[in-house]
Amino acid sequence: MSDVMVEARGLTKHYGPVTAVENATFEVKRGEVVGFLGPNGAGKTTTMKILTCFIAPSDGSARVAGADIFEDPIAVREAIGYLPENTPLYTEMLVVEYLQFVARMRGLRGKQIDSRIRMVVEETSLGDVIGKSIGEISKGFRQRVGLAQALIHEPPVLILDEPMSGLDPNQAAEIRELIREIGRERTVILSTHNLAEVQVTCGRVLIISEGRLVADDTPEALAARGGKPRFIATLQKNGHSPSKLRDAFSSIESAQSVEGRVGTSANEVIVEVVPKGNQDLRADIFRAAVAADLVLLGLEQHGEDLEDIFRQLTTGNSEASS
Amino acid sequence: MKHILTIGGRQFRSYFNGPVAYIVICIVMLTLGFFFWKTFFLFGRASGREMFRWLGLILVFALPALTMGLIAEEKRTGTIELLITMPVTEAQVILGKFLGVFGLYAVLLALTIFYPLSVSTLGDLDWGPVIGGYVGLLLQGSAILAIGLMASSWTGNQLIALFVALTLSVFFWVLDKFLPLLPTNAASVLEWLSFDHHFQSMARGVIDLRDVLFFFSVTVFALALAFRALESRRWS
Numbered sequence: 001m002s003d004v005m006v007e008a009r010g011l012t013k014h015y016g017p018v019t020a021v022e023n024a025t026f027e028v029k030r031g032e033v034v035g036f037l038g039p040n041g042a043g044k045t046t047t048m049k050i051l052t053c054f055i056a057p058s059d060g061s062a063r064v065a066g067a068d069i070f071e072d073p074i075a076v077r078e079a080i081g082y083l084p085e086n087t088p089l090y091t092e093m094l095v096v097e098y099l100q101f102v103a104r105m106r107g108l109r110g111k112q113i114d115s116r117i118r119m120v121v122e123e124t125s126l127g128d129v130i131g132k133s134i135g136e137i138s139k140g141f142r143q144r145v146g147l148a149q150a151l152i153h154e155p156p157v158l159i160l161d162e163p164m165s166g167l168d169p170n171q172a173a174e175i176r177e178l179i180r181e182i183g184r185e186r187t188v189i190l191s192t193h194n195l196a197e198v199q200v201t202c203g204r205v206l207i208i209s210e211g212r213l214v215a216d217d218t219p220e221a222l223a224a225r226g227g228k229p230r231f232i233a234t235l236q237k238n239g240h241s242p243s244k245l246r247d248a249f250s251s252i253e254s255a256q257s258v259e260g261r262v263g264t265s266a267n268e269v270i271v272e273v274v275p276k277g278n279q280d281l282r283a284d285i286f287r288a289a290v291a292a293d294l295v296l297l298g299l300e301q302h303g304e305d306l307e308d309i310f311r312q313l314t315t316g317n318s319e320a321s322s
Numbered sequence: 323m324k325h326i327l328t329i330g331g332r333q334f335r336s337y338f339n340g341p342v343a344y345i346v347i348c349i350v351m352l353t354l355g356f357f358f359w360k361t362f363f364l365f366g367r368a369s370g371r372e373m374f375r376w377l378g379l380i381l382v383f384a385l386p387a388l389t390m391g392l393i394a395e396e397k398r399t400g401t402i403e404l405l406i407t408m409p410v411t412e413a414q415v416i417l418g419k420f421l422g423v424f425g426l427y428a429v430l431l432a433l434t435i436f437y438p439l440s441v442s443t444l445g446d447l448d449w450g451p452v453i454g455g456y457v458g459l460l461l462q463g464s465a466i467l468a469i470g471l472m473a474s475s476w477t478g479n480q481l482i483a484l485f486v487a488l489t490l491s492v493f494f495w496v497l498d499k500f501l502p503l504l505p506t507n508a509a510s511v512l513e514w515l516s517f518d519h520h521f522q523s524m525a526r527g528v529i530d531l532r533d534v535l536f537f538f539s540v541t542v543f544a545l546a547l548a549f550r551a552l553e554s555r556r557w558s
Contacts, residue, residue, distance in 0.1 A: 015558070052407040056556045077409045084407075088400030090332075092339040104328045105408045149404070 003029045005157050005187040006051065010060035013046050013211075020046040022211040023060070028204075030156070033183035035202035035219075036191035039314050043211040044191040045085055048161050051189070052082045065156050078107075081150030085161040087142055091135035095126060095145055098134060099152060106153035120148040124178065140171035147178065158182060160190040164197055176201050195306050199223075205306075209314040223306045230302045231273045231281050234263055236295035242269045248292035249273055252284045268297065325410045329418025333392070334425040342387060347430055350377075350384050358437060369448065370438045374455035374525040377434060378518065381463055382495045386487035388426060389470025390480045392419045393552065397478035412553045416545055420471055427463050431456060450527035458524030461537035462517050466491045468544035475551040491517075 006028040013021040021043040028034050036044040049055045051062055053073040062069045065079035090098055096117070103113040121127055124144040129137045134145060143163065150158055163179065164172045179201055182188060192198060198205050199219045207215040207222075215222060235245055246260030249271055256276040263270045275281050282299055289296040337343035357376040396402035405415060438452045470487035477483050498516035501509040513519050520533040 049403075054403055054407050054556070055558075074409045074411070077407055080407070082404065082407045084400060084403045086400060088402075088404055090336065090401055091399075092336055093332075097335075101328065101332050102408070105325060105410065107409065 005030050005032075006062070006064050006189065008047070008051070008060070008062040011047060011050055011057045011062060012059035013043075013050060013055070014058045019211050021050070021057070021208075024208070024211075024213050025060075026206055026213060026216060028187055028189060030187055031183070031185065032204060033179065033188040033190070033202045034204045034206060035198040036189065036208060037193065037195070037198050037205050037310065038191075038208035039193060042208045042314070044208055045161055046211075047208070048082075048084075048159050048189070048191060051076075052080055052159055053077055078153075079155055079157050081153065081155035081158045083146045083150045083158075083160040083163055085165075087146035089134050089142060089145060089149075092133065094131060094133055095137070096130045098145065099148060102149040103152050108153065116152050116154075120151045123151060123181075124148045125174070140167050140174075143167060143171070143175060144178075147175070151182070156186055158186055158188045158190075160188065162192060163190055164192065164194065172197070195310055199306060207310065207313050214313045215309070219306055222309050229275065229278065229280075231275070231285055232298075232300045232302060233271045233273065233285050233289070233296060234298035235269045235271060235289065236297055237263075237267045237269050238295065240269070240294075242271075245269045245294065246271055248294060249285060249288050252281060252288055254279045254284070255281060325414045326418040326421060329405070329410070329415060330421030330425060333419055333422025337388075337422075337426050342391070343426055346384050346387050347433065350380055350430060351433065353380050354434060354437070362441075370441065370452040370455055371525065373434075373437050373441075374451075374459070375522075377455075377459060378462065378521050378525070379495070381459065382466065382491045382517070383488065385427065385463060385466045386470045386473075386484050386491055388423050389467055389474055389487055390484040391474065392423060392471050393475040393548070394477050394480045394483045395474075398480070406552075413549055416471065416475070416549045416552060420468060420545060423467050423471070424464060427467060428460070431459055431463075448527070451525060454527040454529055455525040457529055458521045458533070461524070461534060462521045465494075465517065465537045465540040465544070468541040468548070469494075472544040472548040472551070475548040 004027050006026075008024055008026050011021055011024040012019070024043075024047060036047065038044050046055070050057045050069065051064060053069050053076050056070070064076045067075035067079065069076050090101075093101070099117045099120070100113060103116055108116055121130055124147050126141065126144055126148055129141050134142060137145070143166075147160070147163065150160070160179070164175055167175060176197065179188060179190065183201075183203075190201070203218060205215065205217060205219050205222055206213055233249075237245075242260035242262060246258050249255065249258045252258075252273065254276050255273050257274045259272045261270050261272075262268075273281055273285060280301070282301065285299060286296060354373070354377055358373050361372050393402065396405060406412070438447060438449075441447050466487075469490050470483070473486035473490070474480075474483040476486065494515065494517040496516075498513045498519045501513055504512065514536075517537075520536050523530060524533055
């Protein structure tokens with residue numbers, strides 16, 4: 001079997017007049033953790049539902065672990081562990097009953113069932129709630145039950161739709177750690193609209209906007225895209241107005257724009273300098289500050305971050321799409 | 323087959339984790355008891371006829387309450403997505419669901435055996451019609467359950483599923499009740515379509531293959547439509 005575990009070719013899905021996904025083509029290899037990033041309603045969930053064979057695409061096709069979603073949906077489903085959005089579980093069942101049910105549905109038999117349940121319960125730290133009803137446990141635990149059921153048959157591919165939504169920061173950190181752990185040996189596709197999550201968890205990001213794939217790269221490469229640095233100088237105010245402080249830097253030749261604004265504390269002013277090209281202006285800013293007899297409290301260089309790229313790509317601003 | 327059993331078993335057990343099964347069982351037993359003993363001493367006959375007459379009617383109203391949530395509730399909560407994305411076919415899901423509710427129905431029928439047993443202690447009970455009656459109830463019940471499952475697969479709202487299933491099951495029961503008012507041709511067609519007509523003939527102790535085939539066909543037809551409804555979500 002090749003290293004490509006998920007392969008989508010021109011996936012398109014129309015719901016009546018609405019196009020949820022348009023011509024999505026991508027590949028995910030073994031051992032990759034890929035994040036689907038996009039605003040709500042961008043088509044992330046639809047793409048995942050197509051890959052898990054819950055719905056069929058209007059056009060295009062996909063293969064998961066070598067099996068075609070049209071020709072052999074059962075083999076596709078066998079290869080996937082799936083956590084749908086909002087973690088739908090049978091709330092009237094006990095955690096252990098539910099995991100037994102899933103294990104049987106996944107074709108495990110006899111002793112395998114107990115040993116696999118023991119393993120996923122340990123992996124997802126469910127030991128304390130195993131005998132409780134799913135309706136009674138916290139959202140964080142429910143999310144882990146969702147992950148446990150997705151892991152129970154040791155699938156080569158995991159598809160997780162918003163695995164961290166609604167969790168508190170501690171729970172999210174635990175789940176993130178777990179996903180990274182899982183992602184070492186398996187292929188993981190997860191969706192989110194949380195940027196910080198993607199930067200920490202995923203090795204690659206697919207940004208989806210209005211049903212179209214607008215970017216496919218590592219988080220670092222994406223953040224560096226567009227790439228224009230900015231320099232942020234923090235100055236002591238000492239009674240000067242922000243505009244006056246700003247003017248002190250307008251003499252810098254290779255500066256394209258200079259902006260001044262009030263800083264976080266009363267006696268600080270922030271001046272933001274954007275160069276014309278990719279020049280490093282830190283020395284110029286320092287000299288200009290000295291020349292104007294200003295006190296420089298801090299000076300930082302910023303690349304464009306993922307958030308900016310995300311906003312540009314998903315609001316139709318094509319500035320960064322080069 | 324294992325998948326069908328697994329789905330059916332889960333469904334069957336989940337009935338006992340919620341209130342619906344208990345409520346339906348209680349209501350059926352209480353109304354049956356009320357009507358049965360009310361008329362039993364009136365006729366003074368050791369016969370199961372009256373019991374099956376009432377039970378057939380009570381179940382027409384009670385069974386849709388068991389089926390209403392089968393698919394509709396899974397759609398509402400989203401669990402249908404996890405169920406279907408397991409390595410099962412839609413047909414296995416439908417058959418498993420049917421098996422689960424049919425199992426509960428069998429338990430319900432088993433509980434009513436208390437009535438013919440108590441009658442047999444009071445007089446000389448003819449067991450032929452009793453056996454025929456139970457076979458008839460199982461068959462009529464499977465048709466009503468399949469119709470209810472079909473209604474449940476059409477919607478994500480249990481109450482709508484209940485309403486549709488009730489309407490259909492009452493409709494098929496009531497069909498042969500107005501026959502004298504109708505022209506003969508229409509009357510014979512309606513009589514043939516009536517659940518109660520086929521059921522009553524079995525409750526007399528005569529198990530006719532035509533009656534068996536009738537209920538079997540209705541069951542298969544309704545399950546096929548439920549399958550279509552579940553499958554159609556892929557292409558919507």
